[in-house]
Amino acid sequence: xxxxxxxxxxxxxxxxxxxxxxxxxxxxxxxxxxxxxxxxxxxxxxxxxxxxxxxxxxxxxxxxxxxxxxxxxxxxxxxxxxxxxxxxxxxxxxxxxxxxxxxxxxxxxxxxxxxxxxxxxxxxxxxxxxxxxxxxxxxxxxxxxxxxxxxxxxxxxxxxxxxxxxxxxxxxxxxxxxxxxxxxxxxxxxxxxxxxxx
Amino acid sequence: xxxxxxxxxxxxxxxxxxxxxxxxxxxxxxxxxxxxxxxxxxxxxxxxxxxxxxxxxxxxxxxxxxxxxxxxxxxxxxxxxxxxxxxxxxxxxxxxxxxxxxxxxxxxxxxxxx
Numbered sequence: 001x002x003x004x005x006x007x008x009x010x011x012x013x014x015x016x017x018x019x020x021x022x023x024x025x026x027x028x029x030x031x032x033x034x035x036x037x038x039x040x041x042x043x044x045x046x047x048x049x050x051x052x053x054x055x056x057x058x059x060x061x062x063x064x065x066x067x068x069x070x071x072x073x074x075x076x077x078x079x080x081x082x083x084x085x086x087x088x089x090x091x092x093x094x095x096x097x098x099x100x101x102x103x104x105x106x107x108x109x110x111x112x113x114x115x116x117x118x119x120x121x122x123x124x125x126x127x128x129x130x131x132x133x134x135x136x137x138x139x140x141x142x143x144x145x146x147x148x149x150x151x152x153x154x155x156x157x158x159x160x161x162x163x164x165x166x167x168x169x170x171x172x173x174x175x176x177x178x179x180x181x182x183x184x185x186x187x188x189x190x191x192x193x194x195x196x197x198x
Numbered sequence: 199x200x201x202x203x204x205x206x207x208x209x210x211x212x213x214x215x216x217x218x219x220x221x222x223x224x225x226x227x228x229x230x231x232x233x234x235x236x237x238x239x240x241x242x243x244x245x246x247x248x249x250x251x252x253x254x255x256x257x258x259x260x261x262x263x264x265x266x267x268x269x270x271x272x273x274x275x276x277x278x279x280x281x282x283x284x285x286x287x288x289x290x291x292x293x294x295x296x297x298x299x300x301x302x303x304x305x306x307x308x309x310x311x312x
Binding site for chain 1: 226227229230233240241243244245253254258260265268269271272274278279281288289292294296300301304305
């Protein structure tokens with residue numbers, strides 16, 4: 001009985017000393033590495049094999065993508081500061097940083113969709129070439145992840161505003177942070193492999 | 199522990215150390231600044247033509263450094279049990295192997311008549 005009560009108090013910690021939620025989420029992130037690995041592989045395999053243009057060097061605006069990449073990097077900083085605030089019980093700071101995460105995610109998406117519109121004007125669509133197909137599927141999947149992350153942050157703000165996430169339950173924000181940082185990591189890889197190494 | 203002793207132990211702790219094992223806000227800001235600077239260096243390398251022969255390996259190394267910084271400090275993997283590192287690395291190693299194998303298969307081997 002006492003053991004069962006202790007287990008409940010322990011928030012589902014396993015014999016590894018790691019909570020089930022956290023262990024499960026890191027496993028999910030590892031599987032996401034493979035998921036994005038397949039999409040990046042597909043892009044790399046088809047790289048330079050498109051028989052019709054436009055080609056990457058003709059359309060990519062590295063400067064604009066650098067700005068959006070930096071915005072996403074700083075959203076990761078805002079995320080970690082939000083977690084820090086939750087752990088210290090600073091509710092207003094936590095909400096402010098999470099709003100910053102959503103805002104920077106929105107700016108990133110806005111800039112990227114603006115780039116999409118330009119590429120479409122140049123004639124690069126989902127069906128125009130193997131480059132177009134693999135590029136839009138890879139970056140589009142990443143953007144879906146960003147949107148899901150923004151929705152998750154909005155839910156966290158709602159929960160924090162209603163005092164549902166006290167410092168003792170900061171793991172909920174930590175897990176959301178793991179997701180957001182992972183999305184950031186994937187973009188770091190995409191930025192280098194697709195935009196910089198052309 | 200008296201309040202004075204507690205304050206003394208907090209003061210003697212390194213800047214990145216906190217009593218919950220996580221870093222201070224200023225430490226995270228520094229990591230963010232480093233990430234932005236490395237991104238700037240990457241873009242500079244992209245635009246400097248003299249760097250073209252070494253561009254790809256340098257960019258991959260800098261990108262890997264950024265990923266490691268985010269994982270270690272923003273995702274707190276440095277402070278987590280080693281087991282989580284192994285779980286995460288399993289996915290990273292398999293994904294890296296898959297991307298590398300396909301690039302070799304489709305881009306490197308054909309160049310050597312494979």
